[in-house]
Amino acid sequence: MPPLLALFTALAAVDITGVALDVPVLERATKPLLAPVLALYLWRATGTRHRAFLTGLGFAAAGDTALLFPGPVAFAVGLALFLGAQTCWTTAFVRAGAVAHLRRRRLLCGAYLAVWCAAAAALAPALDPALAVALPLYCLALVVTACTAHVEGARAAWGGAVFFVSDLLIGLGAAGMDFPGRSLFVMPTYTVALVLLVTALTGRRERAGRRRAAVPVRAPGPDPSRTGVTPADG
Numbered sequence: 001m002p003p004l005l006a007l008f009t010a011l012a013a014v015d016i017t018g019v020a021l022d023v024p025v026l027e028r029a030t031k032p033l034l035a036p037v038l039a040l041y042l043w044r045a046t047g048t049r050h051r052a053f054l055t056g057l058g059f060a061a062a063g064d065t066a067l068l069f070p071g072p073v074a075f076a077v078g079l080a081l082f083l084g085a086q087t088c089w090t091t092a093f094v095r096a097g098a099v100a101h102l103r104r105r106r107l108l109c110g111a112y113l114a115v116w117c118a119a120a121a122a123l124a125p126a127l128d129p130a131l132a133v134a135l136p137l138y139c140l141a142l143v144v145t146a147c148t149a150h151v152e153g154a155r156a157a158w159g160g161a162v163f164f165v166s167d168l169l170i171g172l173g174a175a176g177m178d179f180p181g182r183s184l185f186v187m188p189t190y191t192v193a194l195v196l197l198v199t200a201l202t203g204r205r206e207r208a209g210r211r212r213a214a215v216p217v218r219a220p221g222p223d224p225s226r227t228g229v230t231p232a233d234g
Contacts, residue, residue: 004041005195008034012191019187028068034191035061038198045202052095053201056088060194075174076130079138082167086141089197093148093156101151109147116143119168126175135171142167152200159196166190 001009011030018026039057042050063081066074090098102109120136127135146160166189169182 002041004037004044005199008037008041008191008195011037012187016184016187016191020184031068031187032061032065035064035194038194042198042202050092050201052088052092053197056085056092057194057198059085059088072128072130076134079134083138083141086138086145090141090145090148093145093151096151098148098151102147105150108150112143112147115164116140119171123171123175123177126177131174135174139164139168139171149197149200153203155196155203156200159193159200162189162196163193166193 011033015027015030015034018024018030035057039054039061042057043054048054059081063078063085066081067078068074116136116139119139123139124132124136142164146157146164149156149160166186169186169189172178173182
């Protein structure tokens, strides 16, 4: 495992432990570092090729920090920052050809739209008026990101789907629809989603490099000037 991914795994493990054991200091020390570590890994692997996605990871880091504070204002700020992250990631996927890719997958888009409608219908009646509009709109942004992520392959597609599940768990909490263990699933699904999305981008570059390396190089033919044979002589 690359060192930066190992560092991310360790930070995620400490953060999840802090949530499970209700030790806020562990979460405060690790959660704001998760997205920056992945951003550094992506930048070292691909340079500035995925600038929009890197910007999205910056928004995610700021959102993670905002959500460490209690209260509705902090939640609203975190929601706005993660909306910025989803917008950046969708932009990255659209630039990679997601629109043309999804034209051939209308059933997939319809399925995600149905999931969004169901989630919005379930959450909106239980939300405060301020969130009754904002949260369904954010869920729509999640759905768009999850759909467009398919352009980067199965790993990114799973990353988008798991991210939707993770934030849906947060939405359920905001709507008062709690259940045992809900909060414990938020961070594991979030960190897994981030890793899937980032490694989908770096993995494609590595696979392309392996394909180029596997192409046999054809040895040049003999030089006619050295052999004394010209094409006409053949």
